[in-house]
Amino acid sequence: MKDIILLGSTGSIGNAVLNVVKKNKSNFKIKLLTTNKNIKKIYQQAVYFNVKKVVILDYKNFKKFSHLFKKKKIKVYFKIDEALKTFTKKVYFTISGISGIEGLEPTLKTIKYTKNLGIANKESIICGWKFIKKSLKKNNTNFVPLDSEHFSIWSLIKSENIDNIKKIYLTASGGPFLNKKLDDIKNIKPKFALRHPNWKMGKKISIDSATMMNKIFEVIEAKKIFNIESKKLDIIIHPKSYIHAVVHFKNGLTKFLAHDTTMEIPILNSLYKKNEKFIFNNKNFNYTKFNGINFLKPDPKIFPLLKILDYNFKGAYFDIILVCLNDILVNLYLKNSINYISIHKLLIKLLKKAYFSRYYDKSPKNINEIENMVNKVKKYLHNYLKLNEKFYKNNI
Numbered sequence: 001m002k003d004i005i006l007l008g009s010t011g012s013i014g015n016a017v018l019n020v021v022k023k024n025k026s027n028f029k030i031k032l033l034t035t036n037k038n039i040k041k042i043y044q045q046a047v048y049f050n051v052k053k054v055v056i057l058d059y060k061n062f063k064k065f066s067h068l069f070k071k072k073k074i075k076v077y078f079k080i081d082e083a084l085k086t087f088t089k090k091v092y093f094t095i096s097g098i099s100g101i102e103g104l105e106p107t108l109k110t111i112k113y114t115k116n117l118g119i120a121n122k123e124s125i126i127c128g129w130k131f132i133k134k135s136l137k138k139n140n141t142n143f144v145p146l147d148s149e150h151f152s153i154w155s156l157i158k159s160e161n162i163d164n165i166k167k168i169y170l171t172a173s174g175g176p177f178l179n180k181k182l183d184d185i186k187n188i189k190p191k192f193a194l195r196h197p198n199w200k201m202g203k204k205i206s207i208d209s210a211t212m213m214n215k216i217f218e219v220i221e222a223k224k225i226f227n228i229e230s231k232k233l234d235i236i237i238h239p240k241s242y243i244h245a246v247v248h249f250k251n252g253l254t255k256f257l258a259h260d261t262t263m264e265i266p267i268l269n270s271l272y273k274k275n276e277k278f279i280f281n282n283k284n285f286n287y288t289k290f291n292g293i294n295f296l297k298p299d300p301k302i303f304p305l306l307k308i309l310d311y312n313f314k315g316a317y318f319d320i321i322l323v324c325l326n327d328i329l330v331n332l333y334l335k336n337s338i339n340y341i342s343i344h345k346l347l348i349k350l351l352k353k354a355y356f357s358r359y360y361d362k363s364p365k366n367i368n369e370i371e372n373m374v375n376k377v378k379k380y381l382h383n384y385l386k387l388n389e390k391f392y393k394n395n396i
Contacts, residue, residue: 002092002271003031005114007106009045010038012202013097013120013146016263018045020271024278028271031091032083034098034106039065046074055080057106080106090115093271095146096124099204101323101374104128105367112139118270120146120263122217123327127320127370129224130363144270145225149218151266152245152257153226160249162228169246170218171238172298173198175210178239182302186341190334198241198261207330211343212303219309220319230312237296242289258289304344311351317359320370324377325350332385355380 004021008014014033021028034055035042046054046069054069055077056062062078069076077083094114096107103121108131111117117136119125124132125145136143145154149170157165176195177185185192193210194203201209208214215235222233236246246256259265265280272278300306311318325347332338338346350356356377364370 001029002027003029004271005032005091005094005110006030007034007094007096007110008098008103008121009033010035010041011097011099012200012205013095013263014045017095017097017267018049020264020268021049024268024271027278031087034080036098036102037061039068043068047072053077053083053086055083057102080109084110084113087113092116093118095119095267096121099123099202100327101127101320101370104131104370108132108135108367111135111141114141116142116144116270118144118146118267122147122214122221123323125221125224126217126323127316128367130316131367145221146263146266146270147218147221148244148259148263148266150221150225150245151270153222153247155257155269156245156247156255157226160247162226164250165228165232165247166250167232167234167248168222168226168228169234169236169248170215170222171241171243171245171295172212172215172235173209173241174237174239174296174298175212177210177302178237180302182304182341182344186339188340190336193333193340197239203334204327204330207333207343208326211305212298213305213326215298216305216308217323230309235298235306237298239294239296240289243293305347307348308351311360313360315359315361316363317373320364320373321356321359321377322351324374325381328378328381350381350384 006014006017009018021030030049030051032053032055033042033045033051034057036058039056039061042054045051052073053075056065059078062076066076091114093116094110096103096117096119098106098121101123104124104127107119107121107124108128145151153168176193176197194206196206196209205214219233219235222228223230241261243256243258246254248254268278268280298306308322329338329343329346333340333343364373
């Protein structure tokens with residue numbers, strides 16, 4: 001029986017993990033769940049999977065709903081540190097599925113309590129990989145990237161010499177607007193942008209898929225995780241979303257990894273050890289899915305945010321500022337406060353501001369400096385949009 005800590009159990013990644021555990025009950029045991037605000041769901045999860053430790057990271061919800069769990073003898077914590085200290089030995093696997101930069105601190109705190117760490121949180125890797133990597137080494141904890149693209153790259157190159165790689169291609173579906181001109185969808189409502197053609201994902205990542213920001217983040221992630229040069233990384237569109245990564249080697253060979261559009265596959269393959277026997281499903285190989293693979297080069301006119309990949313700054317503050325600006329703008333779009341094209345125009349415009357660019361070749365020394373930068377970005381953007389509210393509503 002393998003023990004699991006699940007950070008962010010009520011999100012899309014959390015759901016995928018629990019589906020895997022549900023189908024493999026005799027092999028895995030959930031020891032700890034966390035959420036921010038979805039109390040009803042985490043209560044149901046804790047009862048169903050007989051989880052005795054739950055963390056509610058939002059203080060108001062913690063104070064208001066903690067008593068509900070007592071009847072089921074479930075211990076509720078507000079601070080993840082307090083919950084983790086109750087573990088007398090390392091758990092087998094921790095999965096970090098908390099969305100946004102808020103996932104970084106809980107991920108870092110959990111590393112010393114786990115033998116293996118799987119991260120499906122882009123923002124944590126992009127903003128804090130230096131600190132994650134240091135802690136992994138210090139605590140002798142293995143790392144597995146769970147994002148389908150990075151899990152695929154990891155699977156394809158783990159027995160290869162990195163110097164033998166000529167190019168790595170991360171595949172993108174193109175999202176719901178692949179064949180649309182940007183001007184034709186500049187005022188498109190969020191409900192249409194959320195309609196990903198192949199994947200069932202959370203709202204934030206669905207919008208990032210539509211704008212292609214999701215792939216920009218994945219390129220940055222791959223650069224950090226695999227310690228590989230930017231020039232060896234590229235994006236190609238694969239509308240079927242069946243092939244997740246392609247690696248071309250200097251010896252002339254090209255490898256790719258394919259699987260159905262469900263996160264359960266990389267999760268399941270991460271949880272089991274190399275020589276353990278397990279079955280995802282009993283379906284036969286469907287070779288017809290490879291008919292008409294149809295790889296395409298993404299058009300910068302449709303996806304103007306791809307220009308961001310030309311900003312090759314060495315400092316980690318650029319990545320942190322990029323993540324934070326995008327988070328805020330996407331949330332504003334989801335609330336109908338700005339239109340779709342504003343995400344693109346405002347993001348590129350703001351990245352050029354001297355207020356931010358002075359930090360681009362610098363890096364934070366600790367996690368507190370990351371949090372300080374996030375607060376700076378939030379404050380600046382709040383004031384900027386307030387001053388320019390009338391202009392953007394009338395002209396974008």
